[in-house]
Amino acid sequence: MKKFRKPGSFLCALMLLLMLMGPAYAESSQDNMAEAPLPTPTLTADVSVSEKVVPGTNDTYDVTVSMTPKNASYSSTTTDENSKADVIFLVDTSYSMEDEKIEKLRGSASQFASLLLQGGNDAVRVSIINFDSQDQSTVRIPLSSNLSEVQTAINGLVPQGTTYLEPGLLNAQTQFDVNGRTEAQKVLVVLGDGTVSDKQAAKDSMAAMKLAYPSVTIKTIGYKISSYTETFFRELAQIDTENGQYYNADTDNLDDVFSDISQQVVTAQVNIKKLTALCQKPENFDIVPGSLVNPDGLTLDMDQFDAGIIQAEISTPQSGAPLTFSYQIKIDPVKAAQNREEIGNELNYDFKYFYDQSGTEQTGAVADRDLAPVFYIDTEADENGLIDADQIVGKGADVSVAWSPNEGYSLSSALLDGTELGNLFSNEFSDVSENHILKVTFIKTVPPVVPTVTPQEPVPSPETPQQEEVSDNTPVTPATGLSNHYSVPAISAVFILIVTAVIATRLKHKANR
Structure with a gap:
């Protein structure tokens, strides 16, 4: 009998020791978790x-x-064992979620689940529900604290069909009805990447859930959406007038959005x-x-x-x-x-x-x-002309500079950054991206030599006597003297008579000798 009593006594003592150590170990584990590093905003x-x-x-x-x-609203990551939360992630799996969107979503949502279910306890439970075509909402996994199963459900999300949110909201409310814990905080996270097929039906379903569960917290995420669609997701979140919150997300900040939501669920607010x-x-x-x-x-x-x-x-x-x-x-x-x-x-x-x-x-x-770049266009002209003042401009500016000589001077040279511009009197600077120096010089104008011309007295031109036109009906007056009033034949006749008289006189004189 003694041989059997000793082992029995030893076992009893061992069991008693384990019973005493158990609570101490659990308390120590909780303390270690409480002392985990806190993320800094x-x-x-x-x-x-x-x-x-x-x-x-x-x-x-x-x-x-x-x-x-980042981490702006919540700084502690210590899960309160006395606080429980049932979180439903309702996610859009319509065709528009294909390729990069769904790939990024799977990774970010898996990390979201690990943040919610850290510590391996069942204080927080997560359900994954998708929505796409009408009546095609599926509960991928009911409320569960098994991280591996939740992540498997997330990785199985495949885009298909159109976008009907109402069936997904009905499934979410059913999860709260059937599997939700009375003492647990209820959180609904809705992610969509575009407008839904029946907005009013979706709003009515969300309002019905809020009426059934007044304490439910509603978070909505617009994932790479337009400002027009964003309004709808904001309105959904506003149905929760106390804690509702809308997030505008893209592939760059989706991790931060999920991190913020998870901290609100499992941590103290700071x-x-x-x-x-x-x-x-x-x-x-x-x-x-x-x-x-x-x-x-x-x-x-x-x-x-x-x-x-x-x-x-x-x-x-x-x-x-x-x-x-x-x-x-x-x-x-x-x-x-x-x-x-x-x-x-x-x-x-x-x-x-x-x-x-x-x-x-x-x-x-x-x-x-x-x-903010500033560029300088320095201008310089000698004392024999004028040029526009210096210009101080920003990058991409378009400005014009003009110059002109004083009276009696002409352009000698126009140098832009040392390069001759030629016989120009202005320069256009387009899309300025560097400093410039514009220098102009002028030279005295030499007047041209003009030959001197001596003016001469004008020589009058002889006047040609004008003949009067005689009408056929006007009688001709016989010539009686050298007058413009006699015709040429009359004058000729008189001349012949005079010559004849002179000859006759000489002949007579000769005869008398």
């Missing part, structure tokens, strides 16, 4: 200046400032308290009044803005959702002329964000910069 921020000046201007640039917070972006305007520029385009939710100190300092603030930024504002800057020609260093054209931004973590206030910071 981060911020991706950048400032960008338009590549060229605003069309129609030679001195104005567009400036865009974008800030995208909001970023404030986010600021501070920038002194570039030294060679002024801010264009009235050019600010500001999104909803972002507060700008307008007194500071008018003074050239950008100070933006938001109290509760949404993780993964970029906050963007834009404005214009214009070259200050006086300062730009005084300061030709590139540093005077540089935008330097300091972004800061403030949040609570572990009961203490934390601060994060990130910086970014960009350059």
Whole structure:
């Protein structure tokens, strides 16, 4: 008997020891999980200046400032064992989800499931339901805490058919009815990539679910959709007036969207308290009044803005959702002329964000910069002519410079960056992308030698006597003297008579001798 009692006593003692160690081990495991590193809220921020000046201007640039917070609303990843959640992921599998979209979705959704089901406990359960053609919604897996099975269901999603959301919503409500836990938080995540076939029916089904389960939290994700379709998914989320939330996602930020949703489900809430972006305007520029385009939710100190300092603030930024504002800057020609260093054209931004973590206030910071190019067209003319003033312009500008000589001078040379332009009196600068120097010189004009001509007295031309026209009916008057009133025959007759008389007289005189 003693041989049997000793082993029995040993077993009893071993069992008692295990019973004492068990709770201690479980408590230790929970403590280790609680001490896991917490993700720190981060911020991706950048400032960008338009590549060229605003069309129609030679001195104005567009400036865009974008800030995208990550882990902005929730910072702890410790799962509360006393908090339970039933999460249904209702996903669009219509034909438009083919290729890159579905591939990215499978990977991101699998990571989403692993974030929700971390720790291997059944505090959180996940169901995967797809929707596409009418009456073709399928429960890929009912509410389950088995990560491997959930991920298998996600990897089996295949695009097909059109887009009917209503059957999927009915299946989701049935899951809550049949498999949902009374004490568990209920979360519905709906992802779609386009407009649905019957919007009103879908809204009615979502409203019916909210009526049946007033505490259900609704999250909607517009996956690479247009602004027109985005409105529908926003309206779906707004049916949950307390906690509803819409996310605009693409292949680049889908992981961040799922990460934010998972943190809201399984962690304690820690909001970023404030986010600021501070920038002194570039030294060679002024801010264009009235050019600010500001999104909803972002507060700008307008007194500071008018003074050239950008100070933006938001109290509760949404993780993964970029906050963007834009404005214009214009070259200050006086300062730009005084300061030709590139540093005077540089935008330097300091972004800061403030949040609570572990009961203490934390601060994060990130910086970014960009350059607004300024180019100089220097003009020079000698004292014998004029040229347009120096030009100070931005990249892509189109300007004209003209020159002219003083009176008594002509163009000698026009050199652009050392190259002769020829006999031109203006130059067009198109799409300026570098500095230029334009120099012109003029030369005194030598008047041409003109030969001297001595004026001569004009020689009058003889006048030709005009004959009167005699009508056939006018009688001819016989000639009685040398007058213009006698005809030529009459004059000839008189002349013959005189000559005859002279000859006769001489003959008579000779005879008398």
